[in-house]
Amino acid sequence: MLDNVKVVLVGTSHPGNIGSAARAMKVMGLSQLVLVEPQCKVDAQTLALAAGAADIAQNALVVDSLEEAVADCGLVVGSSARSRTLEWPMLEPRECGEKFAIEGESHPVALIFGRERTGLTNEELQTCHYHVCIPANPEYSSLNLAMAVQTLSYEVRVAHLNRLQSVHLQRQEEYPRHKELEMFYEHLEKVITDTQFIAQDKPNMVMNKLRRLFNRARPESQEINILRGILTSVEKQLPGKK
Numbered sequence: 001m002l003d004n005v006k007v008v009l010v011g012t013s014h015p016g017n018i019g020s021a022a023r024a025m026k027v028m029g030l031s032q033l034v035l036v037e038p039q040c041k042v043d044a045q046t047l048a049l050a051a052g053a054a055d056i057a058q059n060a061l062v063v064d065s066l067e068e069a070v071a072d073c074g075l076v077v078g079s080s081a082r083s084r085t086l087e088w089p090m091l092e093p094r095e096c097g098e099k100f101a102i103e104g105e106s107h108p109v110a111l112i113f114g115r116e117r118t119g120l121t122n123e124e125l126q127t128c129h130y131h132v133c134i135p136a137n138p139e140y141s142s143l144n145l146a147m148a149v150q151t152l153s154y155e156v157r158v159a160h161l162n163r164l165q166s167v168h169l170q171r172q173e174e175y176p177r178h179k180e181l182e183m184f185y186e187h188l189e190k191v192i193t194d195t196q197f198i199a200q201d202k203p204n205m206v207m208n209k210l211r212r213l214f215n216r217a218r219p220e221s222q223e224i225n226i227l228r229g230i231l232t233s234v235e236k237q238l239p240g241k242k
């Protein structure tokens with residue numbers, strides 16, 4: 001999914017910002033950097049600031065227009081320090097991360113960043129499905145370009161990790177069926193009666209407490225099998241069973 005996320009920098013003029021943006025991307029697992037009409041070259045300063053992410057800066061795709069950069073993308077979101085300059089659907093950074101994590105599983109998606117001094121033009125902003133604004137200090141809301149890349153890339157990563165986690169949780173452990181659990185309790189009761197842990201005449205109180213304990217622990221099928229194995233091994237040691 002992360003490979004489907006394009007970070008598109010429009011008209012960047014400072015080579016260092018390209019390097020810092022590349023680094024911001026790589027630490028969050030993103031790799032597709034696109035430069036639209038950059039006003040500078042990828043140079044030594046870029047690579048110095050990219051540090052371990054020099055590969056991303058060097059492999060950046062350079063294109064002539066925003067149109068070209070996003071042609072294959074199913075979702076295009078433009079970032080802007082000025083919220084609501086245009087009446088346009090807005091996303092919170094968190095929602096933006098979530099949309100990217102979901103849609104990025106099936107098609108390329110793009111996050112657009114503007115020029116250091118002037119941001120994105122209205123025309124560029126109108127190319128986007130949504131705008132995203134990092135809710136910064138209203139008195140000084142303009143982040144450095146690479147830091148805006150960092151913040152939004154982080155949201156994409158967190159949303160992606162949450163999805164992986166929930167997919168993992170959905171592939172739940174196998175729990176024993178009611179019948180299997182009842183067989184386990186029967187087996188347990190028989191063994192602890194045979195070992196004389198509980199008196200044959202009033203096993204209920206202990207068994208109820210044990211049922212409560214196992215209910216709370218929610219043992220998985222495999223764990224129930226282990227417990228059954230332990231009970232069988234105890235049975236084999238009982239006098240007369242050897």
Ligand code: SAH
Pocket residue numbers: 078079080081082112113114115116117118119120132133134135136141142143144145148
């Ligand atoms: N003076 C410009 C700011 C440009 S900062 C302006 O008013 O638009 C460079 C880029 O970083 C912006 O175009 C935007 O893509 C991103 N950026 C900076 N601050 C941001 C914020 N608070 N929310 C979203 N994106 C931001």
